[in-house]
Amino acid sequence: AQSVAQPEDQVNVAEGNPLTVKCTYSVSGNPYLFWYVQYPNRGLQFLLKYITGDNLVKGSYGFEAEFNKSQTSFHLKKPSALVSDSALYFCAVRDSPLWGNNRLAFGKGNQVVVIP
Amino acid sequence: NAGVMQNPRHLVRRRGQEARLRCSPMKGHSHVYWYRQLPEEGLKFMVYLQKENIIDESGMPKERFSAEFPKEGPSILRIQQVVRGDSAAYFCASSPTTRGKRDQPQHFGDGTRLSIL
Numbered sequence: 063a064q065s066v067a068q069p070e071d072q073v074n075v076a077e078g079n080p081l082t083v084k085c086t087y088s089v090s091g092n093p094y095l096f097w098y099v100q101y102p103n104r105g106l107q108f109l110l111k112y113i114t115g116d117n118l119v120k121g122s123y124g125f126e127a128e129f130n131k132s133q134t135s136f137h138l139k140k141p142s143a144l145v146s147d148s149a150l151y152f153c154a155v156r157d158s159p160l161w162g163n164n165r166l167a168f169g170k171g172n173q174v175v176v177i178p
Numbered sequence: 179n180a181g182v183m184q185n186p187r188h189l190v191r192r193r194g195q196e197a198r199l200r201c202s203p204m205k206g207h208s209h210v211y212w213y214r215q216l217p218e219e220g221l222k223f224m225v226y227l228q229k230e231n232i233i234d235e236s237g238m239p240k241e242r243f244s245a246e247f248p249k250e251g252p253s254i255l256r257i258q259q260v261v262r263g264d265s266a267a268y269f270c271a272s273s274p275t276t277r278g279k280r281d282q283p284q285h286f287g288d289g290t291r292l293s294i295l
Contacts, residue, residue, distance in 0.1 A: 164273060168220040
């Protein structure tokens, strides 16, 4: 089965500093990777995806992610964190081998706290 | 353009009762996925449906849980004879027809928070 791991529980960063949220993946075949963000009592919002092509993927709200095949990683980054970026971040991978079934397997999530 | 609508947002049931969770996908979306989020955990896939068809129910508990997506109306996740362990947030996500595309992001509703007394 495909899976992703988010090794850290919480990421603390000062406002204005670079933000990195780590994700590693384990897949057979080509990975289809996603990042989502969840604010309190809300659903998940799509940030970005990697399918093929450039290893650096740009997404919403100034976020980007770097796909690294040799390290099987897909870390989420933002050059300058905002207090409003404080939320729960989920890495996910398309999990089904069946064509058309786009179910996702999620990591456990990382709580990001941006300190003013 | 309305997003994925889930209701109710909060649902309280006593042990042994039935819970019905509803999900209306985004306009034009014909694929619905249900996920469950337990406290302090990530989301776990439950079931994938298209109109009038269950495509993948590999994540559904074998008993008490069922799902449908009728030709008309919302998708329903039904939990019979609820137990305390069913307390969780249940999220619905929708995507447009894949037409062979494997990279369609899913759009999530705000979830139903189910509490069992």
